[in-house]
Amino acid sequence: MTTHTIANTIQDSSVSTFLRSIDHDFIVVFEVLHVLGILLLLSPLVIINLRLLGAGLKQKTVEQVFEAFFPFMLAGLVVTVFSGSSLFLTFPVMYYNNPMFLPKIGLLLVALVLQLTLVFTMTRETAPSPLFTKGAGLCSLTIWFGIGLAGRAIGFV
Amino acid sequence: MTLIEIAQLLENSEFGTALRESQYMFPIVEGFHLLGLALSFGLIFFIDLRLLGLFLPEVPISLILQQFRACIFGGFVATFISGGLLFWAEAAKMLANSGFQLKLLFMFLALINALSFEFKSVRRGSAWLDQVLAPLDIRIAACASLILWGGVTIFGRLTPYMSG
Numbered sequence: 420m421t422t423h424t425i426a427n428t429i430q431d432s433s434v435s436t437f438l439r440s441i442d443h444d445f446i447v448v449f450e451v452l453h454v455l456g457i458l459l460l461l462s463p464l465v466i467i468n469l470r471l472l473g474a475g476l477k478q479k480t481v482e483q484v485f486e487a488f489f490p491f492m493l494a495g496l497v498v499t500v501f502s503g504s505s506l507f508l509t510f511p512v513m514y515y516n517n518p519m520f521l522p523k524i525g526l527l528l529v530a531l532v533l534q535l536t537l538v539f540t541m542t543r544e545t546a547p548s549p550l551f552t553k554g555a556g557l558c559s560l561t562i563w564f565g566i567g568l569a570g571r572a573i574g575f576v
Numbered sequence: 577m578t579l580i581e582i583a584q585l586l587e588n589s590e591f592g593t594a595l596r597e598s599q600y601m602f603p604i605v606e607g608f609h610l611l612g613l614a615l616s617f618g619l620i621f622f623i624d625l626r627l628l629g630l631f632l633p634e635v636p637i638s639l640i641l642q643q644f645r646a647c648i649f650g651g652f653v654a655t656f657i658s659g660g661l662l663f664w665a666e667a668a669k670m671l672a673n674s675g676f677q678l679k680l681l682f683m684f685l686a687l688i689n690a691l692s693f694e695f696k697s698v699r700r701g702s703a704w705l706d707q708v709l710a711p712l713d714i715r716i717a718a719c720a721s722l723i724l725w726g727g728v729t730i731f732g733r734l735t736p737y738m739s740g
Contacts, residue, residue, distance in 0.1 A: 450737075454733045458729065465619070
């Protein structure tokens, strides 16, 4: 089964058919939720990665900053993934054929794995090397913002 | 010359047309418009929660304001410049869009609220800045900021779906 057949099978599924049958105004709600979710996810990431870079909430340790912002990040991720999946399920074949869609999802998976590995490594080590910490923070922020750029481009390419 | 005529001139200018029809520039500018918000409204969201005493109450308000000011300012610069460019490309269409009009209204009110917050905090001096709970007028301004910037974001995203 090729990935294209999978996209077609999803398109014909009852969930997908149902989403297409409901009022389009309702689908727009998912678009709004997607943006609000992205902001709720990205801003804590900015703050956490700024802290890794040695800026921002300097009176707190990386671990404390991560703990304080994790619930917001998680809520943002849940809202973004839920609304994003709903949008995808409405027109799976269209999104699958969009040249920016798969790179975006790929980057998202890389970012999630990298970010979690990073934070766990940083918080476990008592004295992580400053160069490594800064490089990691910068790298992570770049990937997260790259996902945002790729995602926004989906609507235009 | 009416406002709509100026908007049409902008939209039909060489730069406006080139940006609107470009394959890569338009989506990239759209991307920066969104990502700028993650720095500006995104960080303001957490500062407002702190002003309301709902988040990180142990961090002094003066510190959190000072540590994120440059980032928020940078975010706003990115959002406003990219937003200005996007407006240039579709000025007449945007002016006639009710979603965009509402967004402008919310933005105007949010900016007035931000300015009044700055004046209030300067007038009060620095004594309140290290309290756990900000004074009532500051908390009202924080609530207003959350609602108004939220409205700007929501109507911004709704703009392409509201044609009239």
